[in-house]
Amino acid sequence: MATLEPHQALQRVLLATLPGGLAMFWLFGWGVLINLLLATGCALLVDAGVQRLRGARGGDLSSLVSATLLALALPPYCPWWLCVAAVASGLLLGKHLYGGQRNPFNPAMVGYASMLVAFPQLMTHWPTTHGMDLLAGAQQVFGLHRDAPDAWAQATALDALRLNKSLTIDELFARNPAFGHVGGKGSEWVNLAFLAGGLWLLRQRVFSWHAPLGMLGSLFVISLLCWNGSGSDSHGSPLFHLLTGATLLGAFFIVTEPVSGPKSPRARLLFGVGVGLLTYLIRTWGGYPDGVAFAVLLMNLAVPALERLVAAKQPAVSL
Template identity: 45%
Template sequence: MTAAPHTVAPANTVGRVMRQVLYALLPAICLHIIFFGPGLVIQILLGVTAAVAAESLALRLRGQPVQKFLMDGSAAITAVLIALCLPPLAPWWLIVSGTAFAILVAKHLYGGLGSNPFNPAMVGYAVLLVSFPAQLTRWLPPDISGLQTVAFSLPETLHTIFTGSLPTSLQWDAVTSPTPLNALRTGVAMGQTLQEATAQPIFGMLGGRGWDWINVALLAGGVWLLSQRLIRWHTPVAMLAGLTIPAAIMSAVDPGSYPGPMFHLTAGASMLGAFFIATDPVTSATSDRGKLIYGAGIGVITYVIRSWGGYPDGIAFAVLLMNLSAPLIDRFTVPRIYGHSR
């Protein structure tokens, strides 16, 4: 009705996108609490508090408006993603230090939101994984069909998180259990066949019991994000293909040592990585063709680390390596600007 220029209100603000991502994570968070107890709630509260404090400090030091950037929710999402990767009974300083490192170093050291070359949540988690590997192996078995021999109440959970010690008369070896990826890796390394290694009660028909349902919930949340057009299909589909195709080939070559694609899809952080981490628009490739290469690289590297590397799950390291490769991918895949010869 009027002459140009026109101002159009953006449909997707950063705050709205972050809220939608949090909504998509809620089903998996609820299942995590059902299977592993209330520890995740405490970890999220600690992580979000640390993230907000670190974000406020960094913004003040950089002379940026604090309220404007705090309200976008990006720091909170970083804390939630790190919390989902940690054991629910991990000591409080683990989530606090990992989140603070992610915000202060991985995010603001490079210029803040939109300027960071590496995914902050994966930087924070990778630092914790390398620095404190023992604390990150203290996973409870899922509370399914009596697998969890000790059920922790909320006061006991709080005591364990804030003191770092279990209630009286309990030992870590008696209450913790390896994750399905770790148990399978250990069993095969000890000379067991795949069938023998997966005979433990923590394994189900698809993957790890409890973990399979959490991955299904993450898949549902990811599909919802796709339906809302908050993410594009290229990166998650390429990542899952990069993970499942090598798994299918190796399983066909040696079915006694390598699990099939379904196990890799429903164990570990496969769906979390595909839909909620690899799709970070700041640190991933830009073009559709570049996203396919970027996602496939994450999937292949994850499979290589899971099968022959030093860690049971390689999502974090795979994402960081492909973050490093994203500028090179963009250089060769972003279309030329119209009117320019090169």
């Protein structure tokens, strides 16, 4: 159970994104910082505009947290308008539409899923790990370049695995530059950095262990049960799924969002289990390479049912 005030908890969440953000900056370059500046600036403007329309004053850090998570989830060097549209749609449709305090859906995932549905090709256009310098990166983001640098982007490991028909897993790791040691190249280190930030948040008692353990545990179990070794029809090892894509960002920074998630510990555990299972199903048989966003939104719909299920199983107290 969290023991901090909401404002303090949000400050710690922002601080805990630093390891993952720095790992992404080291791997992908200035596009990560440009995304963060665009996203946080847009969040401040959206919040200020909504507050003015409502005639209210003040605000909270939740919009900055959502914008930061969105910036870290979006591909570095994506067009500037994609980042702005993701943040604006996430905050307006996912937060302010419901009054800003009782939103049933995770705002960051609303923005991410909206862009994934509307612009699927741009959302899977991730750079190679060498990144770009600041000038080239700014030109790419703002569309000022004439010719993009050669081979600056590639398919992600999850996308390559999903579309694979003939190569074994060993051949994919040997031939495809998107693959690293056990997961996606670069994403292994990014996920480990988010794991470090998430464990620090657990130690700070910002959230409980139930939702992260539920998600990671169910994703590990189902990927282990469906794992077919190195065959061409294999869907990847448990370590591959844990250290690729947005797994650990989702486990510690997305499924733990307190407003749209369950309130009781058992419901949080079931919520995390559902997100992990749906993430694997979407990655393996769905139309999108990484299913964290859709899994979270689908489980947001199930939160009232989970709370009722847990309440019904609570033993009656006799007086």
